[in-house]
Amino acid sequence: MAELREAVDFLRYYAEQAEVQPLAAPRGPFAAISPWNFPLAIFTGQIAAAPVVGNPVLAKPAPQTPLIAHRAIQLMHEAGIPRDAIQLLPGAGEVGTALTSDARIAGVAFTGSLPTARRIDRAMAANLAPDAPLIAETGGLNAMIVDSTALPEQAVRDVLASAFQSAGQRCSALRILYVREDVADRTIRNAHRRHGRTHPGQSTGPRQRYRPRHRRSRPHKDRKPCRRLHQGRQVDSSLEGAGAGHLRSPTVLRVTGIADIPEEIFGPVLHVATFKADEIDAVIAAINGSGYGLTFGMHTRISSRVRAVSAQVHAGNIYINRNQIGAVVGSQPFGGEGLSGTGPKAGGPHYLPRFTLGYAHPQTAALPLPGPTGESNTLTVAPAARCSASALPKPTTPPSARWPKPVAASPYRPT
Numbered sequence: 216m217a218e219l220r221e222a223v224d225f226l227r228y229y230a231e232q233a234e235v236q237p238l239a240a241p242r243g244p245f246a247a248i249s250p251w252n253f254p255l256a257i258f259t260g261q262i263a264a265a266p267v268v269g270n271p272v273l274a275k276p277a278p279q280t281p282l283i284a285h286r287a288i289q290l291m292h293e294a295g296i297p298r299d300a301i302q303l304l305p306g307a308g309e310v311g312t313a314l315t316s317d318a319r320i321a322g323v324a325f326t327g328s329l330p331t332a333r334r335i336d337r338a339m340a341a342n343l344a345p346d347a348p349l350i351a352e353t354g355g356l357n358a359m360i361v362d363s364t365a366l367p368e369q370a371v372r373d374v375l376a377s378a379f380q381s382a383g384q385r386c387s388a389l390r391i392l393y394v395r396e397d398v399a400d401r402t403i404r405n406a407h408r409r410h411g412r413t414h415p416g417q418s419t420g421p422r423q424r425y426r427p428r429h430r431r432s433r434p435h436k437d438r439k440p441c442r443r444l445h446q447g448r449q450v451d452s453s454l455e456g457a458g459a460g461h462l463r464s465p466t467v468l469r470v471t472g473i474a475d476i477p478e479e480i481f482g483p484v485l486h487v488a489t490f491k492a493d494e495i496d497a498v499i500a501a502i503n504g505s506g507y508g509l510t511f512g513m514h515t516r517i518s519s520r521v522r523a524v525s526a527q528v529h530a531g532n533i534y535i536n537r538n539q540i541g542a543v544v545g546s547q548p549f550g551g552e553g554l555s556g557t558g559p560k561a562g563g564p565h566y567l568p569r570f571t572l573g574y575a576h577p578q579t580a581a582l583p584l585p586g587p588t589g590e591s592n593t594l595t596v597a598p599a600a601r602c603s604a605s606a607l608p609k610p611t612t613p614p615s616a617r618w619p620k621p622v623a624a625s626p627y628r629p630t
């Protein structure tokens with residue numbers, strides 16, 4: 216139900232924005248390539264933006280989720296959108312390759328893995344017009360910092376939701392938790408106690424909170440990346456006894472820092488590191504040094520620390536004293552920078568112009584955004600130095616043509 220609501224939010228938001236924004240001429244046919252983990256919401260959000268400004272769309276869903284995409288396109292046609300304005304092209308990777316290599320495509324909207332984004336960028340550079348935009352979001356090694364002033368129960372609740380909801384199969388999911396060492400044992404112990412009362416399952420009972428993975432569990436393969444990445448590390452809760460089929464229990468791994476994690480594990484795996492009081496600047500530098508910049512969370516009751524850390528962290532979405540998943544369309548525009556994406560942010564006021572000719576990177580000041588109740592949301596524009604094509608191999612076109620500067624949103628709940 217939540218995903219259906221988000222899909223409707225995208226449709227309504229972009230329609231409303233098209234009525235209030237002065238928009239340039241459309242670019243032409245767009246390819247929209249969407250992932251399996253949100254087969255309706257992301258699929259709808261990507262294909263809704265292009266036609267509302269006059270571009271036809273060739274929509275390629277993930278090969279795992281063609282039926283949901285087919286029904287969504289049926290409903291759009293039934294609602295009155297012309298059949299030649301939105302076309303569905305289901306299939307495997309060769310369909311995406313054909314789309315992103317066709318000179319008639321004027322731009323590509325993509326959500327998925329970094330290796331796939333690199334292949335798309337190379338294909339576009341070789342075959343498409345030099346100014347054809349790649350609007351990409353590619354995941355990240357998302358971090359959260361919990362300091363000694365954080366409210367323990369609130370922090371634990373938000374850590375578990377951020378890391379393990381949807382079996383960790385969200386691009387925004389928490390991948391590494393930094394806890395100040397003087398509260399680390401208590402925080403980890405409380406987290407174990409809380410998630411130990413629930414089990415992976417179909418959510419048919421009060422104790423079954425963690426959902427199935429989209430792929431069948433393969434214990435020998437699931438353990439391999441953990442052993443390879445964390446040989447000799449302390450495992451707080453292992454993959455043993457995790458259930459059969461598509462079910463997998465949450466896993467917590469002790470690491471020294473984000474540098475121990477060379478790649479994202481797209482599942483219910485949380486890495487935990489500790490830091491001393493005078494090491495917070497070094498922690499932030501390490502997080503920024505990973506090259507990823509999608510979501511970041513922090514739990515603290517020190518307002519000056521909120522301001523300082525928010526200014527230092529290179530991430531598209533910064534969440535304070537709440538979980539770091541579930542961005543709301545129109546309130547918390549979503550997208551990353553560096554290895555995590557190109558911008559502009561989906562569900563925000565700068566998204567539609569990217570689908571038009573003559574797009575210019577926005578130079579607006581901080582923009583307050585509405586709701587949800589109890590939260591303060593501010594949209595800011597990241598400095599030009601924070602955007603580059605370093606995430607991908609160098610294309611033959613200038614980076615500035617294909618990689619617009621990203622926009623960062625910072626939802627903040629006052630304490």
